[in-house]
Amino acid sequence: MTTPSPTANVLSMTEVSAPNFDLNDEHRSLLEQMTRSARAHFSHDAAQRDLEGKWPENGFRRLADMGVLGASVPEQYGGAGFDLFSAGLVGQAIGRIDPAVSTSWQSHDNLCVNNLYQNGNEVQRRKYLPGLTDGSRVGAIGMTEPDAGSDALGGMATMAVRDGDSYVLNGGKTFITNGPIADVVLVYAKTAPERGKKGISAFIVEKSFAGFSASSPFDKMGIRASPTGALYFDDCRVPAENLVGAENNGIAVMMSGLDIERAFCSMMVLGMSERAVELSVEYAKSRHQFGRRIGDFQMIQSKLAEMYVGLETMRGIVYRALAMANAVGAGQAGRGEIHKLSAAAFMYAGETCMRICDEAVQIFGGSGFMRDTEVNQLYRSAKIQEIGGGTKEIRRLIIAREMLAD
Ligand SMILES: Cc1cc2nc3c(=O)[nH]c(=O)nc-3n(C[C@H](O)[C@H](O)[C@H](O)COP(=O)(O)OP(=O)(O)OC[C@H]3O[C@@H](n4cnc5c(N)ncnc54)[C@H](O)[C@@H]3O)c2cc1C
Structure with missing residues (x-):
């Protein structure tokens, strides 16, 4: 009977690749490149903007210059074509330089743009994504309401009623990041209130739609340069083609x-x-x-x-x-x-x-x-x-x- 060599086990163990708990070289290089770029674009006026509570002039144009709008959206829609993880590294990089800009960027880019890309149909993608990825339009997401925060689904009171080829929205949202400067908002509203949480639908609402308005930016303790505000829907008419996904889904x-x-x-x-x-x-x-x-x-x-x-x-x-x-x-x-x-x-x-x-x-x-x-x-x-x-x-x-x- 042969005795197993003491090195046999060691060798077989080294053949099993160890899990990687850190970034690879490509990720590391992206993170450093984005940190340098965020510093160049935003650090010079960050302190002043924080004190004044002002969104940076041409803020979304600066983000477009960085090449980070539509970070996780394919290039055919004007995006950067990163996977979600790499797009997250952009958030980490901007977070190091200016938390307010990072907040507004991620609300625009992940909560609104990525969501539209994932759930929108082809017509909606082609209509809305290019403007949202070239820095000419700002996105936001509207879920929270004055009486529906943690219980956003159960307490939602904003209603959308079908009327011909459009929906008529009534109600309001609050604490919406980018709300005061947004051109395009992904809004949740109840289309079948009797069905509770299963009676909610998502809509693309444009700033130019009649019956839509937004408040001035709120005065906050932190991320002061990121504009947060309320949205109002007063018989706001939204074309039925702006329903995202199926009704009540x-x-x-x-x-x-x-x-x-x-x-x-x-x-x-x-x-x-x-x-x-x-x-x-x-x-x-x-x-x-x-x-x-x-x-x-x-x-x-x-x-x-x-x-x-x-x-x-x-x-x-x-x-x-x-x-x-x-x-x-x-x-x-x-x-x-x-x-x-x-x-x-x-x-x-x-x-x-x-x-x-x-x-x-x-x-x-x-x-x-x-x-x-x-x-x-x-x-x-x-x-x-x-x-x-x-x-x-x-x-x-x-x-x-x-x-x-x-
Ligand atoms: C700067 C800022 C930006 C924001 N941006 C957006 C945005 O872009 N879009 C958007 O839709 N919303 C946004 N929000 C809203 C945010 O998601 C809500 O403020 C948050 O979900 C909490 O809701 P609320 O403020 O109504 O607090 P409430 O729900 O009223 O909660 C008050 C307290 O009660 C606690 N509580 C509530 N329910 C329970 C429970 N079941 N068990 C234990 N504790 C409970 C809460 O944890 C909290 O401590 C933003 C808020 C801020 C302040």
């Missing part, structure tokens, strides 16, 4: 979009957290007290170490969730593993970003409390990451519901 459009959104938006949160850690390390090295750099004090080191662990853990779950969303595609989102993991990634990212930014401000001391510092801007902008796209409480409900499902 809006829930499928919405739920698949929300999973993709949670995985996608976590990338911006990762970018913001990276920047907060980077600024903290720089400051810990340059600020001196008691004759030493503050980074020499163990309590500051402890903060930095915990920020690093949170950041790297976030990176793992966020990349994993987006890679899964990329693999399953929009058709299978809205249920099962991706529903759970995307909620988990967004929950972890949002809460950890908030903690990281809190410690970053602490490391900066009094300077961090000043509104015009970048670290203060990040801190104020982190809070929305626990609220928008489903609050941190709702993310927990989604995760637990999936865990307990039979």
Whole structure:
């Protein structure tokens, strides 16, 4: 009987390729290229825009110059033709430079444009995508209402009634990113209220449609340069051809979009957290007290170490969730593993970003409390990451519901 060589096992183990927990070279290079481009296009006026609460002049033209509009839409419609994961890296890159721009970009590009590409018919794609991908038109998504936030489906009161070859919309939406500047909005409305959540439909509404109007931008604590506002529908007539998907099937459009959104938006949160850690390390090295750099004090080191662990853990779950969303595609989102993991990634990212930014401000001391510092801007902008796209409480409900499902 021959004794197996002790190296045989080792060799067979090395033949099994190890899972890759990091970006490949192409992804890394895209992320760095996009970070440089976002810095060149947006960093010079970011602080001033944040203080004034103003969307950058020609903001969407600048994004078009970066080549990131319609990031996950094929080139035949004017998009960049990236897969969803690569498009998410764009969000991470812009998040490092300007969270407000990243927020408006992802609402336009993922929530509206990607959703239209995934769920729109060919006529709708050809009509709307080119303008949304060349920077001439701005997109938004309208789901939340004054009395329908976390219970967006159950509480929805906006109605769409069929009248000949159009639908007549009445009601209103609130807290809509890009609402005050949007040209095209993907709007959810009830078409069969008696059917509850199964009586909702999705519509493409143009700013120019009679009966549509939008508020001025709201005054927010963070992401101040991203315009958020209310939309009003007052006998707003929408051509029937602007119905997206089948009538009363809006829930499928919405739920698949929300999973993709949670995985996608976590990338911006990762970018913001990276920047907060980077600024903290720089400051810990340059600020001196008691004759030493503050980074020499163990309590500051402890903060930095915990920020690093949170950041790297976030990176793992966020990349994993987006890679899964990329693999399953929009058709299978809205249920099962991706529903759970995307909620988990967004929950972890949002809460950890908030903690990281809190410690970053602490490391900066009094300077961090000043509104015009970048670290203060990040801190104020982190809070929305626990609220928008489903609050941190709702993310927990989604995760637990999936865990307990039979
Ligand atoms: C800056 C900004 C941008 C936004 N952009 C958009 C957009 O582009 N499009 C869009 O449609 N919406 C948008 N929203 C809306 C956002 O998605 C909602 O604010 C969010 O879903 C929460 O709804 P709400 O504000 O009505 O809070 P509510 O639903 O009223 O919740 C209030 C509190 O109660 C908790 N709560 C509610 N229900 C439960 C429950 N069952 N169990 C435990 N706790 C619960 C919540 O977690 C929260 O803490 C945006 C919001 C903001 C602030």
